[in-house]
Amino acid sequence: xxxxxxxxxxxxxxxxxxxxxxxxxxxxxxxxxxxxxxxxxxxxxxxxxxxxxxxxxxxxxxxxxxxxxxxxxxxxxxxxxxxxxxxxxxxxxxxxxxxxxxxxxxxxxxxxxxxxxxxxxxxxxxxxxxxxxxxxxxxxxxxxxxxxxxxxxxxxxxxxxxxxxxxxxxxxxxxxxxxxxxxxxxxxxxxxxxxxxxxxxxxxxxxxxxxxxxxxxxxxxxxxxxxxxxxxxxxxxxxxxxxxxxxxxxxxxxxxxxxxxxxxxxxxxxxxxxxxxxxxxxxxxxxxxxxxxxxxxxxxxxxxxxxxxxxxxxxxxxxxx
Amino acid sequence: xxxxxxxxxxxxxxxxxxxxxxxxxxxxxxxxxxxxxxxxxxxxxxxxxxxxxxxxxxxxxxxxxxxxxxxxxxxxxxxxxxxxxxxxxxxxxxxxxxxxxxxxxxxxxxxxxxxxxxxxxxxxxxxxxxxxxxxxxxxxxxxxxxxxxxxxxxxxxxxxxxxxxxxxxxxxxxxxxxxxxxxxxxxxxxxxxxxxxxxxxxxxxxxxxxxxxxxxxxxxxxxxxxxxxxxxxxxxxx
Numbered sequence: 247x248x249x250x251x252x253x254x255x256x257x258x259x260x261x262x263x264x265x266x267x268x269x270x271x272x273x274x275x276x277x278x279x280x281x282x283x284x285x286x287x288x289x290x291x292x293x294x295x296x297x298x299x300x301x302x303x304x305x306x307x308x309x310x311x312x313x314x315x316x317x318x319x320x321x322x323x324x325x326x327x328x329x330x331x332x333x334x335x336x337x338x339x340x341x342x343x344x345x346x347x348x349x350x351x352x353x354x355x356x357x358x359x360x361x362x363x364x365x366x367x368x369x370x371x372x373x374x375x376x377x378x379x380x381x382x383x384x385x386x387x388x389x390x391x392x393x394x395x396x397x398x399x400x401x402x403x404x405x406x407x408x409x410x411x412x413x414x415x416x417x418x419x420x421x422x423x424x425x426x427x428x429x430x431x432x433x434x435x436x437x438x439x440x441x442x443x444x445x446x447x448x449x450x451x452x453x454x455x456x457x458x459x460x461x462x463x464x465x466x467x468x469x470x471x472x473x474x475x476x477x478x479x480x481x482x483x484x485x486x487x488x489x490x491x492x493x494x495x496x497x498x499x500x501x502x503x504x505x506x507x508x509x510x511x512x513x514x515x516x517x518x519x520x521x522x523x524x525x526x527x528x529x530x531x532x533x534x535x536x537x538x539x540x541x542x543x544x545x546x547x548x549x550x551x552x553x554x555x556x557x558x559x560x561x562x563x564x565x566x567x
Numbered sequence: 568x569x570x571x572x573x574x575x576x577x578x579x580x581x582x583x584x585x586x587x588x589x590x591x592x593x594x595x596x597x598x599x600x601x602x603x604x605x606x607x608x609x610x611x612x613x614x615x616x617x618x619x620x621x622x623x624x625x626x627x628x629x630x631x632x633x634x635x636x637x638x639x640x641x642x643x644x645x646x647x648x649x650x651x652x653x654x655x656x657x658x659x660x661x662x663x664x665x666x667x668x669x670x671x672x673x674x675x676x677x678x679x680x681x682x683x684x685x686x687x688x689x690x691x692x693x694x695x696x697x698x699x700x701x702x703x704x705x706x707x708x709x710x711x712x713x714x715x716x717x718x719x720x721x722x723x724x725x726x727x728x729x730x731x732x733x734x735x736x737x738x739x740x741x742x743x744x745x746x747x748x749x750x751x752x753x754x755x756x757x758x759x760x761x762x763x764x765x766x767x768x769x770x771x772x773x774x775x776x777x778x779x780x781x782x783x784x785x786x787x788x789x790x791x792x793x794x795x796x797x798x799x800x801x802x803x804x805x
Contacts, residue, residue, distance in 0.1 A: 302654040306803050327656040334654075338647035342584040343577075354573040355655045383584075399651070 253316055255280045255407060255437040256301065261310035263296050263461075270296040272461040273310070278454075280406075283433035285452035286441040289565055293461040294441040295335050298411050301439070302332045314407065328357070330407040331400030336415065337393045341385030345376060345395050348384060349402060356403040366402060374398040375424065389416040394425070401432070408432060410440040414447060426451050445561060457564055464564035472560050480552045481525045482532045487546030488518045499543060500524055505535055519548060570661045571668055578639065578669020592677055595631060599623060603684060616694055620684055621702040621772040625709050625765065629742050632710055633734030635673055636717025637727045639666040640799070644725040659799040663792050667718055674710045678703065697774030705771025708784040709764055713738045715791035722798040741787075 254277035263271040270293045278284050286294050300307045301314070303323045312319045314326045340348060346367065353363045371377045374394040379387055384395060393416060400408060413429065414422045429438060429451050442448060448455050449469055457465040457472075465472055486496070493511050500509040505526055512521040526532035533550050540547045553559075582588040602623050640662075643649035652662060688694040717734035724730050740747075745763035748755045760766045764787075767780040 299650070304650055304654050304802070324656050324658070327654055332651065332654050334647065334650045336647060338651055340581065340648055341646070342581055347577075347580070351573065351577050352651075352655065355570055355657050357656070396651075 254278055255282075255315060256439065257313040258297070258301070259311050259313075261297065261300065261312065262308045263293070263300065263305075264308045270461055271300075271307070271310075274458065274461070274463055275310075276456050276463060276466055278437060278439060280437055281433075281435070282454060283429070283438040283440070283452045284454045284456060285448035286439060286456050286458060287443065287445070287448050287561060288441075288458040289443055292458045292565075294443075294458055295411055297458070298332075298409055298439070298441060302330065302409055303327050328403075329405060330409050331403065331405040333393075333396050333400045333408075333410045333413055335411040337396035339384045339392055339396055341383070343384050344380075345382055345384055345387070346380040348395065349380075349398055352399045353402045358403050363402075366404075370398040370401045373401065374428065390418060390421040393417060393421075397425070397428075406436055408436055408438045408440075410438065412442060413440055414442070414444065422447075457561060459565040465560060481523045482536050483512070483521060483523055483549070483551050483553050484536050484540065484547075485514070485519060485521045485549035486540060487548060488520050489546055491520070491545070493520055493522075496520065496522065496545070499539075503535070503539060505532060523553070570657050571665045574657075574662065574665020575668030575672065578666055579672040582635075582669070582673050588673065591631070591634065592680065595627065595677060596680060598627060599681060599684075617684060617688065617699055617702060618772070620681070621706070624681075624706055625742065625768055628706075628710050628713050629738045630735055632674065632713035633717040633720070633731050633738055636670050636714045636734060637721055637730040639670060639718050640721040640795070641724050641727050641730045645727075653799075653802075660796045662799060663718065663722075663796045667715065667792060670714045670718065671711060674707070674714060678706055678710070695774060698772060701770075701774040701776055702772040704776060705768045705780075708771075708781070708788075709768045712741075712764060712784050712787045712791070715788040715795075716741070719791040719795040719798070722795045 256278040258277065259275050261271050261274040262269070274293070274297060286297070288294050296305075299305045301312050301319065303319050303326055306320055315329055317326050319326050343351070349367050349370070350363060353359070353366060358366055367380070368377065371380055374397050376391060376394050376398055379391050379395070384392060387395065393413070397410070397413065400410070408429075410429065414425050417425060426447060429440065432438060433451070433453075440447075440451070452469075454468050455465065455472060456463055484500075497509055497511060500506055500522060505528070507525040507527040509522055509524045512523050514521045524532060524536060526535075531552065533552060536550050537547065540550075599620065603620060606619075640649070643652060653659070657665075685694065685699045688699075689696075713734075716737050717730070720733035720737065721727075721730040723733065741762065742764045745756065745759040745766055748759035761783075764784075767783050770777050770780050
């Protein structure tokens with residue numbers, strides 16, 4: 247099966263999912279190219295897992311379609327399922343099985359058998375750092391090891407696509423770093439889609455971010471693109487000494503300026519200082535006007551800056567309505 | 568075929584990964600042994616037959632085999648492992664048949680361990696081997712049918728307890744239906760007997776292997792497994 251550069255590896259088109267009264271997905275469309283690592287970012291309950299469950303052929307969409315390598319997940323379910331490795335949310339494992347037997351079991355069902363499987367198990371175990379616990383019963387393993395055994399399972403057949411649902415949940419900070427490095431490493435020759443609600447994860451591991459909120463995509467791009475898109479008219483932040491001024495008085499002065507769109511107080515940790523955020527009406531930079539205003543008002547000017555949203559800000563902004 | 572075998576082996580092994588299987592087998596053997604030696608006073612009657620064995624075991628199976636089958640799917644649903652299993656390139660029918668194969672292995676082990684009774688009879692007297700072989704074939708069939716019922720019930724719920732209760736209720740209904748119905752309507756007896764596991768089973772213990780009984784059990788098993796497959800497949804419906 248040849249994969250031309252033009253056809254995306256994963257193509258999600260107008261995906262809807264209704265669970266009874268609840269609409270978990272409300273028309274999601276995006277595509278992922280071969281070799282990309284894409285982060286699926288959103289607060290809990292945003293619809294990330296639902297989308298991944300449809301992609302992995304576990305549940306059907308209410309409407310819309312997902313194509314993986316050009317094949318529809320519903321029409322060619324079995325063929326599609328051969329092509330990915332899947333780490334479901336919370337890494338479900340058979341707790342009564344020995345880790346080695348578990349990998350052997352999944353490998354056999356994945357069509358890796360005999361000598362090939364015997365060679366492959368130590369390889370993936372090594373990659374995922376579970377070599378030492380292969381002989382242990384899964385139920386006796388720590389959360390971190392379970393997560394990695396489950397990841398090893400997803401890699402056993404050397405899939406072209408990896409679908410990872412919250413791969414770092416429940417791990418300690420060192421393990422998180424290890425797993426992220428591993429994902430980055432795996433992503434060199436594979437297409438990876440991972441879901442998370444942790445921002446740094448996306449920044450560290452992903453080429454592209456899809457932010458999903460209440461079943462809709464609210465942003466889609468590289469971290470840089472998202473920051474640039476937000477940067478067209480960033481708000482100005484003004485910090486002044488409190489000096490007996492009331493924040494309401496300052497706010498009303500700010501709001502009274504013809505160039506100021508809106509203004510609000512921002513909490514500051516320091517006593518004796520106040521901070522305000524001013525959005526200008528036009529597209530122009532309002533810093534100079536803010537400085538002149540502060541001087542005219544004889545406020546003790548401490549700081550004026552433009553606030554470029556970082557990814558966290560973008561995330562918060564796009565997921566708070 | 569390969570996938571079914573892989574799943575069956577895994578299920579079979581997982582029975583013996585915990586002490587529960589050993590306890591279950593031990594309880595079964597003790598109860599059967601008590602009945603055989605103490606209640607029926609095998610040594611006093613001096614009869615070289617397994618009649619009482621073949622009366623007790625199916626009735627015991629009604630409550631024993633649903634316990635063996637209850638965890639097959641419900642536990643996967645509760646642990647969330649079902650999601651992983653279902654996203655492997657394995658069909659729902661293969662999952663059901665694999666699980667059934669594993670449970671069947673457990674039943675075979677249980678029956679194998681009881682072979683000590685016919686062997687003993689053979690040493691001490693001259694039993695009717697036809698009745699014994701027929702009886703064992705009957706036990707394998709009726710046991711498989713109870714397992715299929717239990718497996719079907721296990722696909723309906725995430726709770727093992729609920730799966731057990733549903734499995735045991737359905738099993739006892741099919742086992743005792745002729746006796747239950749006959750108590751109320753004399754005329755329903757003929758129909759009830761057709762659906763009754765016990766009346767189909769009793770032919771085997773006389774050494775009679777009737778195609779009608781074979782067809783009955785095999786189609787009962789097939790029906791339950793098909794329903795189980797549909798019930799797994801339901802998540803794919805909108």
